[in-house]
Amino acid sequence: MKKLSCFLLLIFFLLVGGSxxxxxxxxxxxxxxxxxxxxxxNQGKLEKTFKVATGRQSSYTPEGKFKIVNKIKNxxxxxxxxxxxxxxNPLGDRWLGINARGTHGTTYAIHGNNNPKSIGTYASAxxxxxxxxxxxxxxxxxxxxxxxxxxxxxxxxxQIALANGYAFESKVNKLSVSQSSPQPTNTxxxxxxxxxxxxxxxxxxxxxxxxxxxxxxxxxxxxxxxWQPKSAGNYKLKVQVKxxxxxxxxxxxxxxxxxxxxxxxxxxxAVNKVSPQPSNTSINLTAQSNNNTNNQFKFSYFDGKKxxxxxxxxxxxKATWKPTKAGTYQVRVQVKHKxxxxxxxxxxxxxxxxxxxxxxxxxSFNHATPQPINTDVTITAQSNDNSNNRFKxxxxxxNKWVTIQDFSTKRTVSWKPAKAGTYQIxVQxxxxxxxxxxxxxxxxxxxxxxxxxxxxxxxxxxSPQPTNADITVTAQSNDNSNNHxxxxxxxxxxxxxxxxxxxxxxxxxxxLNAGDYQIxVQVKHKHSKKxxxxxxxxxxxxxxxxxxxxxxxxxxxxxxxxxxIHFTVNSHDPSNHLYRFSIFDGSNWDVVQDYSPNxxxxxxxxxxxxxxxxxxVKHKxxSISFDDSKEVVFTIE
Numbered sequence: 211m212k213k214l215s216c217f218l219l220l221i222f223f224l225l226v227g228g229s230x231x232x233x234x235x236x237x238x239x240x241x242x243x244x245x246x247x248x249x250x251x252n253q254g255k256l257e258k259t260f261k262v263a264t265g266r267q268s269s270y271t272p273e274g275k276f277k278i279v280n281k282i283k284n285x286x287x288x289x290x291x292x293x294x295x296x297x298x299n300p301l302g303d304r305w306l307g308i309n310a311r312g313t314h315g316t317t318y319a320i321h322g323n324n325n326p327k328s329i330g331t332y333a334s335a336x337x338x339x340x341x342x343x344x345x346x347x348x349x350x351x352x353x354x355x356x357x358x359x360x361x362x363x364x365x366x367x368x369q370i371a372l373a374n375g376y377a378f379e380s381k382v383n384k385l386s387v388s389q390s391s392p393q394p395t396n397t398x399x400x401x402x403x404x405x406x407x408x409x410x411x412x413x414x415x416x417x418x419x420x421x422x423x424x425x426x427x428x429x430x431x432x433x434x435x436x437w438q439p440k441s442a443g444n445y446k447l448k449v450q451v452k453x454x455x456x457x458x459x460x461x462x463x464x465x466x467x468x469x470x471x472x473x474x475x476x477x478x479x480a481v482n483k484v485s486p487q488p489s490n491t492s493i494n495l496t497a498q499s500n501n502n503t504n505n506q507f508k509f510s511y512f513d514g515k516k517x518x519x520x521x522x523x524x525x526x527x528k529a530t531w532k533p534t535k536a537g538t539y540q541v542r543v544q545v546k547h548k549x550x551x552x553x554x555x556x557x558x559x560x561x562x563x564x565x566x567x568x569x570x571x572x573x574s575f576n577h578a579t580p581q582p583i584n585t586d587v588t589i590t591a592q593s594n595d596n597s598n599n600r601f602k603x604x605x606x607x608x609n610k611w612v613t614i615q616d617f618s619t620k621r622t623v624s625w626k627p628a629k630a631g632t633y634q635i636x637v638q639x640x641x642x643x644x645x646x647x648x649x650x651x652x653x654x655x656x657x658x659x660x661x662x663x664x665x666x667x668x669x670x671x672x673s674p675q676p677t678n679a680d681i682t683v684t685a686q687s688n689d690n691s692n693n694h695x696x697x698x699x700x701x702x703x704x705x706x707x708x709x710x711x712x713x714x715x716x717x718x719x720x721x722l723n724a725g726d727y728q729i730x731v732q733v734k735h736k737h738s739k740k741x742x743x744x745x746x747x748x749x750x751x752x753x754x755x756x757x758x759x760x761x762x763x764x765x766x767x768x769x770x771x772x773x774x775i776h777f778t779v780n781s782h783d784p785s786n787h788l789y790r791f792s793i794f795d796g797s798n799w800d801v802v803q804d805y806s807p808n809x810x811x812x813x814x815x816x817x818x819x820x821x822x823x824x825x826x827v828k829h830k831x832x833s834i835s836f837d838d839s840k841e842v843v844f845t846i847e
Contacts, residue, residue: 237356238376239278239320240367241338243271246330248320248338249367250348254379254453254461255407256368260348261330263323263339268362270336272310272318275374276358279315280307281349300324302342304349308358320358321345372409380408380451382464387447392469392549395442399468401426402434403449408461410454418446442472474505474545476558481541486563486643489536495520495529497543497558502527505545508554511562512540536566567649568599568639575635580657580737583630587656589614591621591637599639602648606634627658661743662693662733669729674751674831677724681750683708684716685731693733696742700728721752756787756827756837768845771815775844778810779825786830794822815846 238251241262248260265271282305284294292299302322307315322342323329329341338360340348359374372378383406389399405411412429420443427435429452439445445468450460482494499505509520509529514537521529523546533539539562544554576588593599603614603623608631615623617640627633633656638648666686675681687693697708697717702725709717711734721727727750732742764776781787788805796819803811805828815821821844826836 236377236379237353238371238374239352239356239358240370240374241271241320241358241360242367242370243268243273243360243362244364246332247367248340248348249371250352251371251376251378252351254377254456255381256371258347259367260340260344262320263328263331263333265334265336266332268332270334271338271360272336273360273362274310276308276310276318276360278306278320278352278354278356278358279309281305281352281354282307283349285321298324302340302345304342304345306345306349306352310360320348368407376409377453377455378407378409379456379461380411380453381406382449382451382462385447385449385464385466387466387468390551391467392471392547392551393439394473394547394550394555395439395470397438397470399437399439400434401437401447401449403451403464404433405451405462408451408453411451412454414450414460416448416450418448419443420445423448439470442470444469469549471504471547471549472501474547474550474555475500476543476545476556479541479543479558479560481560481562485561486565488567488641488644488649489534489564490532491564493531493533493562495531495541495543497527497545499527499545499556501547504548505555506548506550508544510542510544512542513537514539517542533562533564536564538563563643565598565641565643566595567644567646568641569594569650570637570639570652573635573637573652573654575656579655580659581627582661582735582738582743583627583658585626585658587625587627589623589625589635589637591639591652593621593639593650595641596621598642599649600642602638604636604638606636607631608633611636627656630658630660632657657737659692659735659737660688661738661740662735663688663744664731664733664746667729667731667746667748669748669750671833673749674753674829674833675721676755676829676832676837677721677752679720679752681719681721682716683719683729683731685733687715687733687744689735690715692736693743694736696732698730698732700730701725702727705730724752724754726751751831753786753829753831754783755832756781756783756829758825758827758838758840761825761840761842763842767843768847769815770847771818774812774814776810776812777823777825777842779827779840780809781827781838783829784809787827788830790826790836792824792826794824795819796821799824815844818846820845 236253240249243264246262248262249256250258284303285301285305286294287299287301295303304322306320308318310318320338322345323339363370383404385403387399387401389397403413413433414429415426415435416423417426426437446465447468448465450463452458452461476499478498480496495509497507506523507527508523510517520531540559541562542559544557546555570591570593572592574590577585591601600617601621602617604611614625634653635656636653638651640649664687668684670682683697685695694711695715696711698705699708708719728747729750730747732745734743758781760780762778779789789809790805791803791811792799792801822841824841826839828837
């Protein structure tokens, strides 16, 4: 009788509200009594979860794999004869009957309720209760014959679905690469995909080179593929996924952009000034690469201890380097593509020598200026780097420059000037690596003179002269204006200076004593370092002037004509004196005896008159008329 009632009820349900929606092959409902959750799966994914109430005791709600066998709207509650859809109906207004425990969807069902507080608890006699608004949402979507899994499990809903054979639609979670973009050509890139959902997933990998898609590998169960791009470009990498049983071309896909570049290659590194160059030279560095537009350039140099940046990475393929110290350097350009993550893709190096330009510190002479002609002068240069510098010596004589020594390692040269004059001595120096005519030069003035020589010594008056005579000594030399003169006198015992060296070439001498003297004149050029350059000595005689001591006559005035009168003159040095006698007759003087060593005269007057008789005496060396004289007046009758 009970079976008949159920059958009649089933017919009724079908007539008043049953649904015959065909089951969707990709729908599934899972009810986990452990968490009192209902999961609705559709089109290979978990579409929605709900809170539910299950049996007050665990055995009330059957466990197992069942199906939705009917769908009823507004089912009456027969036990209490409550119409369907009534607010007090404990079955709510939707009924999804399941064929649990051999029933036909009239005993066990997923339905609404009139006690929303019970949702989420263990409260039913075996059915699964839902909120009314949520059962309506599910009712409209679920199809008859949809599998229903009822379990009491600690697994996740998805794990339960998988365990019961649900074919999850594959959903790409991530598409990743082993080498992050960008990368250079020929890089081996591992492309891998992961799914956030799906089972028995198949993976297809493709690449687009800007023109067309190409398959790297068709659908397979391996979620990785190796890709090695040969050409630079902007690529798209794509993975498509689907369940292996899916009839779709793919269920999901993900695309990522990937840039591949041609690695930079340094083709050349050039300098505008070839090595070697002096320090502080501005050197322009120019690099050429395979793609200057997209490459970055870094310039640096190695000073023997460390690398120092000239220019950090930039798009500029040129840089200026100004080395301040001498040395052998390595100059380097490193180049990388603007997208490169490497320190550099390629590099090129050149060796470069930098030297300090020669600088002359001193120019010295073994004989300080001035010097006389034909002096052996040694000229020596000192520079900042004698061992690596070259030296050239020149001399300017007032008309032209003459090379004494062309550039060589010798920094000393000999010079023997043959002419007097003001010279310029020049030394030029350059480093052995220098391309200049010279790096540095120094010029000094050097005076060369003729040594003084005496051409004449004159005395005024000439020797001999009496004591106390004013004697002027005058010297003549080869260059009176530039020579200095010293006058000395030797009296037979010692030399005394009449005048020390000065520009005066005349001096006065007044000898007080008679004797044979030596007069010496020394001369030297005003620049001479010698005691004297030249000297001459002449002899000079000084005598005492004659002096009459007595003038005697053997007869006294007056006398008669024809009487002989004998006159005698006595002087202090008769052996060196000369005597002269003259008579004045009132009109004329008449020399009656010229100078001679004879100091007496005999006069025989022949006429009457008053006469003056004069005696004159002088030294035999005297150049004057007389040194002394005496007169006597005689009357002749």
